[in-house]
Amino acid sequence: MVSEIVENQVSTSERTALSQLIIQAVRDISERHIRPNSRQWDETQHFPADLFRLLGEQGLMGMLVPAEYGGAGLGYREYVAAIVELSRVDGSIGLSMAAHNSLCTNHILLFGNSEQKQAYLPRLASGEWIGAWGLTEPNTGSDAGNMRTTAVRDGDEWVLNGAKNFITHGKSGNLAVVIARTGEPNAPHNATAFVVERGTPGFTGGRKEDKLGMRASETAEMLFQDCRIPDSQRLGEVGDGFVQSLKVLDGGRISIAALSLGIAYGAYDAAVAYAKEREQFGKPIASFQAIGFKLADMATEIEASKLLTYQAADLKDEGKTVTKESAMAKLFASETAVRVANEAVQIFGGYGYTKDFPAERFYRDAKLCTIGEGTSEIQKVVISRQILK
Numbered sequence: 143m144v145s146e147i148v149e150n151q152v153s154t155s156e157r158t159a160l161s162q163l164i165i166q167a168v169r170d171i172s173e174r175h176i177r178p179n180s181r182q183w184d185e186t187q188h189f190p191a192d193l194f195r196l197l198g199e200q201g202l203m204g205m206l207v208p209a210e211y212g213g214a215g216l217g218y219r220e221y222v223a224a225i226v227e228l229s230r231v232d233g234s235i236g237l238s239m240a241a242h243n244s245l246c247t248n249h250i251l252l253f254g255n256s257e258q259k260q261a262y263l264p265r266l267a268s269g270e271w272i273g274a275w276g277l278t279e280p281n282t283g284s285d286a287g288n289m290r291t292t293a294v295r296d297g298d299e300w301v302l303n304g305a306k307n308f309i310t311h312g313k314s315g316n317l318a319v320v321i322a323r324t325g326e327p328n329a330p331h332n333a334t335a336f337v338v339e340r341g342t343p344g345f346t347g348g349r350k351e352d353k354l355g356m357r358a359s360e361t362a363e364m365l366f367q368d369c370r371i372p373d374s375q376r377l378g379e380v381g382d383g384f385v386q387s388l389k390v391l392d393g394g395r396i397s398i399a400a401l402s403l404g405i406a407y408g409a410y411d412a413a414v415a416y417a418k419e420r421e422q423f424g425k426p427i428a429s430f431q432a433i434g435f436k437l438a439d440m441a442t443e444i445e446a447s448k449l450l451t452y453q454a455a456d457l458k459d460e461g462k463t464v465t466k467e468s469a470m471a472k473l474f475a476s477e478t479a480v481r482v483a484n485e486a487v488q489i490f491g492g493y494g495y496t497k498d499f500p501a502e503r504f505y506r507d508a509k510l511c512t513i514g515e516g517t518s519e520i521q522k523v524v525i526s527r528q529i530l531k
Contacts, residue, residue: 161223168227171200172235180232183358184503187350189238189314190358191272197239198269205243207251212264218393218455222400229404230411233507234358236404237514240397241310241359242266246273249319249335249390253378258337262317274315276306276364277387284520286321286333286384291366293322293334298373300336302366305348308514312362313347316340320364321383331381336371344369355506392464394515395472399451402475402511406447409479409486409504410440416490416499433489440482447475466528473521476511483508 175193183190197203205221207213214220221243229236247266250258265271282288291304302322306312318338325332338345348363378386414437417428427433450471457464483505487494494501512518 157217157219161220164220165223165227167200168202168224171197171202172228172231176228176231176235180234180358180503181497183232183234185357185497187352187357189311189360190235191314193235194238194242194272195269198267202239203242203269204247204263204267206248207263207267211251211259211267213267217459218396219452219459222396222403222451222455225397225400226404226407229401230408232358233401233405233408233504233510234356236401237356237510238272238310238359240394240401241275242273244394244397245275245310245390246315246317246319248393249275249377249386250337252389253335253382253386254337257374258377262337266317271316272311272314274309274311274318274364275390276309276312276318276320278306278308280305280307284516286387287328289321289323289333291320291322293324293336295324295373296370299370300373300376302336302338302344302369302371304366306364307348308351308361309364311360312364313350314360318345318364319377320366321387322366324380324383331385333383333387334380335377335383335386337375337377338366338369338371342369342371354509355503356510391515392468393458395468395521396451396454396458396464398511398515399447399454399468399471399475402472402479402508403444403447403451405504405508405511406440406444406475406479406482409483409501409508410437410444412500412504413437413440413486413489416493416501427489436485436489440485443478444482447471447478450474466525469516469521469524469528472511472516473518473525476508477518479508479511 201214202224204213205216209215225236225240228239250262266273277286279289279291281290293300293302319335320338321333321335323332324334344367346365348365350362353361417433418426420427454464454467454471457467486501487505490499490501493499
């Protein structure tokens with residue numbers, strides 16, 4: 143149990159040993175509760191909410207939350223290790239765990255006041271509540287400054303109107319952090335963040351997306367129609383919503399890098415195992431140079447992705463700015479996941495194109511990593527701006 147490991151080990155300086163203990167615990171959870179169900183969840187696009195409550199009991203839904211708020215009180219290095227291991231088996235589960243931790247929960251942790259933290263973090267960290275985070279809209283992907291969801295002040299309340307889409311846990315989430323426009327379109331400091339609880343009148347879940355991959359991670363619309371919330375639900379100052387979001391996304395990109403790394407490992411592990419047992423011309427196909435070179439390239443790119451991801455995690459734990467490093471890790475690891483998954487299908491040959499083997503699911507899941515939380519092209523914009531400062 144991760145929570146027991148934390149209690150016994152978190153006070154020591156042996157973070158590598160701690161990460162290894164967490165890895166082993168998450169592997170055990172994955173093998174017992176995730177791997178046997180992954181294919182069915184994928185085919186039916188089932189979001190296993192009960193699993194995330196189990197993960198909460200094990201300390202995985204509030205890894206970055208301090209113990210005083212019911213969390214594990216760990217750092218990004220340990221958090222990355224957990225996401226990698228979940229995603230090695232099922233990217234959908236890694237994605238949902240990451241979105242809950244690094245977006246919704248982390249936004250409240252970073253910018254909520256004491257009362258908001260006390261009210262929401264224990265429920266999120268325990269897995270009692272599942273969190274969502276709403277920035278993207280149908281008409282504005284990367285152009286967030288032009289968002290159409292608005293929040294208009296009315297005395298001590300705010301009235302929200304609009305829609306968010308491509309939201310992880312948009313229908314099933316018990317709580318959402320929502321960024322809404324409180325100023326003129328594209329004006330500086332024109333957005334503000336709010337906490338909205340499920341069940342608030344005027345707040346509903348919309349259409350659930352029928353996705354190529356990551357099908358067990360729910361992606362849906364969030365709709366707001368004259369949704370009234372008290373000013374006490376505002377996170378931080380009026381106008382700081384987009385600035386807050388950029389800081390949240392710095393950590394979120396580390397999460398997606400870890401997700402990508404886990405998917406790449408999963409595809410690579412499957413390809414290596416298959417190449418060793420599949421025989422052609424009287425010997426395993428792993429002995430042929432064409433396959434060996436593919437595996438060598440896959441292993442090398444995975445190792446480079448791992449180094450970039452853990453570098454960003456360590457810098458984050460040291461309290462340093464990680465805008466460039468997290469974007470680099472996310473860019474390289476996500477593109478690596480796509481390449482590795484593609485080569486895994488190639489190594490499996492015709493079997494890689496069937497659902498009887500895991501290669502095709504890794505192939506479908508990997509692509510989202512180059513899109514979510516900023517496309518690869520946006521990562522290059524971020525990186526270039528940082529190095530040209």
